[in-house]
Structures are given as structure tokens and as C-alpha cells.
Amino acid sequence: MVEHLDRTLRERQLVTLRIGWGAALIAVVTFLAIFFAWPVGAMLLRGILDDAGALDLSAFGEVLAAPRTWHIVGHTLTMAVLSTAGSVVFGLPAAYILYRTDFPGRTVLRSITLVPFVLPTVVVGVAFRALLGSNGPLGFLGLDQTTGAVVAALVFFNISLIARQVGGLWQMLDPRTVEAARSLGASRARAFWTITRPALTPAIGASAGLVFLYCSTAYSLVRTLGSPGVGTLETEVFRQTQT
Structure with missing residues (x-):
């Protein structure tokens, strides 16, 4: 009976630990996505899309050829x-x-x-x-x-x-x-x-x-x-x- 209670307690602690680490990971990923990936991605898209929203890579050639x-x-x-x-x-x-x-x-x-x-x-x-x-x-x-x-x-x-x-x-x-x-x-x-x-x-x-x-x-x-x-x-x- 005591061993069963100990095993149950350890399993609950393990589940709680996993939930805590999962929540921390989600928070970090969400922060990076909002405050890093989103602004950087938007900036890069502005550089490779023209006014009509079409892909335009001609600027790379112009810059690298100068x-x-x-x-x-x-x-x-x-x-x-x-x-x-x-x-x-x-x-x-x-x-x-x-x-x-x-x-x-x-x-x-x-x-x-x-x-x-x-x-x-x-x-x-x-x-x-x-x-x-x-x-x-x-x-x-x-x-x-x-x-x-x-x-x-x-x-x-x-x-x-x-x-x-x-x-x-x-x-x-x-x-x-x-x-x-x-x-x-x-x-x-x-x-x-x-x-x-x-x-x-x-x-x-x-x-x-x-x-x-x-x-x-x-x-x-x-x-x-x-x-x-x-x-x-x-x-x-x-x-x-x-x-």
C-alpha cells in the first residue's frame, strides 16, 4: 500500500514537472515568435516583395553587383x-x-x-x-x-x-x-x-x-x-x- 502511494506521488510530481516545463517552453517560444520572429520576418518580407505583394529578388542582384x-x-x-x-x-x-x-x-x-x-x-x-x-x-x-x-x-x-x-x-x-x-x-x-x-x-x-x-x-x-x-x-x- 505504501509503495503504491509513493509510486502515485512520484507520477504526479513527474506530471506536474512536465506541465511546468511545457508551460515555460510555450511561454519562451511565444515570446520569441512575437518579439523576434514576427518583426524580423516582416522586415525580410518587405525586402523581397514589391508593392503588389509579388516576390521580387532583383534588389539582391543590384546590391551585390554595386x-x-x-x-x-x-x-x-x-x-x-x-x-x-x-x-x-x-x-x-x-x-x-x-x-x-x-x-x-x-x-x-x-x-x-x-x-x-x-x-x-x-x-x-x-x-x-x-x-x-x-x-x-x-x-x-x-x-x-x-x-x-x-x-x-x-x-x-x-x-x-x-x-x-x-x-x-x-x-x-x-x-x-x-x-x-x-x-x-x-x-x-x-x-x-x-x-x-x-x-x-x-x-x-x-x-x-x-x-x-x-x-x-x-x-x-x-x-x-x-x-x-x-x-x-x-x-x-x-x-x-x-x-
């Missing part, structure tokens, strides 16, 4: 690659200093390095515009409204991401393997490239991929700093909708 399109794509990818490379180059030393060395105030410095990443992109853009503008302290560099200014701002914005992701893994590596390599005659650089770098490759690759995604879709920074050159894919979408 030389300006590929100039914009090339400029966007160039800025994203340069910004990603700069973020990695400056982020790795920052990761080492913040996560592999011990000095007073390290925790405070870690917190400070996260500030650029959480700042609104418009704020970062305005700050760089104030620094690099003709009346700014760095105006003599002549970088105002140039691709270099955008790349510098993107690097500043994303260094903390590289440092945080790579440094978190670097902090957990066993230092004895490097010490063993050094004791066998390996130089500091060789020990880093043969032992530490392979261990950090997953974190470097993942964080660099995120930075590239952020840089290739940057809008506010590019607009604030003057949309240099032919602009980016994001700014071109805005320009097309306005003109």
Missing part, C-alpha cells in the same frame, strides 16, 4: 580585423599583469579595466572625438574622423574583454609546467610559445571571435567618430534608410 557594396564590406572587415588584432596584442599583456602577477591594488585595477567595456559606445566615441578633435589634446595627430580613430576606439573598448577571458584561464594554469621547461633550459619566450600559448589558444580564439563580431557590427562608435571612408555595413544601412 562596387560600393564591396568597398563597404572590405572597409568593415578591415577595421574589424585591425581592431581585433590590436585588442589581442594589448589584451594579452594586460591579462598577464592582472591575473599572473601579484601587487597591491591589483583587484582595484581589474575593476578599472572593465569600465571601458561597460561604458555606452557613444560615451567612448565622444571621449575619443574630444581627444582627437582639432581642439583636443591629441589633435596634432590628425586622426579626427579617420579609420585610425575608429580602430583605436574599438581597441580601447575591447581590451578588457580579451584580458578578462584570457586572464581567467591563465590564472588557472599550473605554473610548474613552465618552471620545469625553464629548468630544462628553455628560455622564457620558448616556454611561453610551447607551453602557455597552446593552453591559452581556446580562450584567445573565443575572445577574439567575440571582439571581431563586436567590431564588425559597430555603429555608434563609427557614427560618433565621423563614419570615415565609405563607412561600414551598419552605417550604410542607416544611410540607405535615410536617403
Whole structure:
């Protein structure tokens, strides 16, 4: 009798759990359908249907055949690659200093390095515009409204991401393997490239991929700093909708 009651209770609990998960799944799917799939689908339909409601894909050919399109794509990818490379180059030393060395105030410095990443992109853009503008302290560099200014701002914005992701893994590596390599005659650089770098490759690759995604879709920074050159894919979408 007791076993039967226990089995019945477990079955009821299982049914209740399934109903709860089912309700949660329905709520999530409904939310995504209304606030994501519907607007995106409506936007895409407006791009492939003419005024009469008939399917019209000629716009794809016109856009892809235009030389300006590929100039914009090339400029966007160039800025994203340069910004990603700069973020990695400056982020790795920052990761080492913040996560592999011990000095007073390290925790405070870690917190400070996260500030650029959480700042609104418009704020970062305005700050760089104030620094690099003709009346700014760095105006003599002549970088105002140039691709270099955008790349510098993107690097500043994303260094903390590289440092945080790579440094978190670097902090957990066993230092004895490097010490063993050094004791066998390996130089500091060789020990880093043969032992530490392979261990950090997953974190470097993942964080660099995120930075590239952020840089290739940057809008506010590019607009604030003057949309240099032919602009980016994001700014071109805005320009097309306005003109």
C-alpha cells in the first residue's frame, strides 16, 4: 500500500514537472515568435516583395553587383580585423599583469579595466572625438574622423574583454609546467610559445571571435567618430534608410 502511494506521488510530481516545463517552453517560444520572429520576418518580407505583394529578388542582384557594396564590406572587415588584432596584442599583456602577477591594488585595477567595456559606445566615441578633435589634446595627430580613430576606439573598448577571458584561464594554469621547461633550459619566450600559448589558444580564439563580431557590427562608435571612408555595413544601412 505504501509503495503504491509513493509510486502515485512520484507520477504526479513527474506530471506536474512536465506541465511546468511545457508551460515555460510555450511561454519562451511565444515570446520569441512575437518579439523576434514576427518583426524580423516582416522586415525580410518587405525586402523581397514589391508593392503588389509579388516576390521580387532583383534588389539582391543590384546590391551585390554595386562596387560600393564591396568597398563597404572590405572597409568593415578591415577595421574589424585591425581592431581585433590590436585588442589581442594589448589584451594579452594586460591579462598577464592582472591575473599572473601579484601587487597591491591589483583587484582595484581589474575593476578599472572593465569600465571601458561597460561604458555606452557613444560615451567612448565622444571621449575619443574630444581627444582627437582639432581642439583636443591629441589633435596634432590628425586622426579626427579617420579609420585610425575608429580602430583605436574599438581597441580601447575591447581590451578588457580579451584580458578578462584570457586572464581567467591563465590564472588557472599550473605554473610548474613552465618552471620545469625553464629548468630544462628553455628560455622564457620558448616556454611561453610551447607551453602557455597552446593552453591559452581556446580562450584567445573565443575572445577574439567575440571582439571581431563586436567590431564588425559597430555603429555608434563609427557614427560618433565621423563614419570615415565609405563607412561600414551598419552605417550604410542607416544611410540607405535615410536617403
